[in-house]
C-alpha cells in the first residue's frame with residue numbers, strides 16, 4: 001500500500017480510505033472484524049460520521065486494537081451551530097474511543113444558507129476552532145453534494161480537507177471544484193467512487209479514480225474481500241485506456257437520462273418527496289436482505305406515491321431528469337419487489 005500526503009494537512013494516508021456507511025447494517029462483531037481486516041490490509045484512513053447511526057461505535061471498537069497514531073480518522077457533524085456541533089463532537093469522541101479526531105467535517109454543506117449558518121456568530125465553525133485549540137480535532141473539513149456550495153466553501157479559504165462525490169458518471173467536480181481545491185492544496189476525499197452501489201465494474205471505477213491526481217477515494221464496502229479487490233486494482237496502477245474511456249461514455253449515455261447526481265437542486269418538493277433517495281432506490285435491494293431493504297425503501301416509496309406531477313422539480317434539475325416518470329416507474333418496481341422479493345430489471 002502506498003501512503004500519500006493528504007493536501008497540506010501533513011497527514012499521510014493510504015491511497016484508498018474506508019467509508020463508514022455500509023457497516024451500519026452489519027452486526028457489530030462482523031463490522032468490527034471487517035474494519036480490522038481492512039486496516040490489516042494497510043488502509044490507515046477511515047471515514048465516518050456522527051449521523052451514520054452506530055458506525056462510529058463499531059469503528060471505535062475496531063480501532064481500539066491498533067495504535068491510534070497509526071490511523072487517520074475522519075468524522076462529521078451536520079450541526080449548523082456551535083453548541084450542537086460540540087455536543088456531536090463529544091459523542092463522536094466517545095463512540096470512537098479516542099481523545100482526538102484527525103479530520104472533523106462540517107457535514108452536508110449543500111447550500112449557501114447552511115454555510116452561512118456554520119460560519120455565523122455562534123456557528124459550528126466557532127465550535128471547530130475551539131475544538132482545535134483543545135486538541136480534540138486536528139483538521140477542518142467540509143463535505144458537500146452540491147458543487148456550487150463546495151465552491152463557496154473553497155472561497156472562504158478556511159478548510160483543509162473537502163469531501164465530495166466523484167466517479168466516472170458524477171465527474172462534474174473535475175471541471176472547477178477539484179482543480180481549485182488542488183490549487184489551494186486541500187486534501188480531497190472522493191465519496192461514492194462506485195456510484196453509491198450503482199456502478200458495479202470496480203475495475204473501471206478505480207482505474208478512473210486512479211487517473212485523477214490528488215484524490216483519495218473512500219468506498220463503502222460490505223465485505224473485506226471487496227477492499228482486497230480494490231487495493232489490487234489500485235496497486236496495479238492501471239492506465240485508463242481509450243477503450244475504457246469509450247466504455248465510460250457508453251455507460252454515461254445509457255445512464256444519462258436516469259442518473260441522479262444527488263445535487264439536491266430539485267428540492268424542496270411541495271409533497272416532501274425524497275427525490276434523490278428514490279432515484280437511487282435500486283441500490284437498496286442489491287445490498288440488503290428483502291425485509292431490511294423494504295424497511296429502508298418503503299417510507300420513501302409511500303411518499304413518492306403522492307407525486308402530483310407538478311413539475312417544479314424538473315424545472316430545477318440541471319440534468320433534465322424526467323423525475324415524475326422515473327418516480328412512477330420506481331414505485332411500480334418497488335411494489336413488485338415487495339410482492340415477489342425480486343427487483344424487476
Ligand code: SF4
Nearest residue numbers: 260261263264266317
Ligand atoms: S433529481 Fe436532478 S436535481 Fe434532483 S438530486 Fe437528482 S440530479 Fe439533482
Ligand code: SF4
Nearest residue numbers: 269307308310311313
Ligand atoms: S413533480 Fe412530484 S416530485 Fe416533483 S416537485 Fe412535484 S410533487 Fe414533487
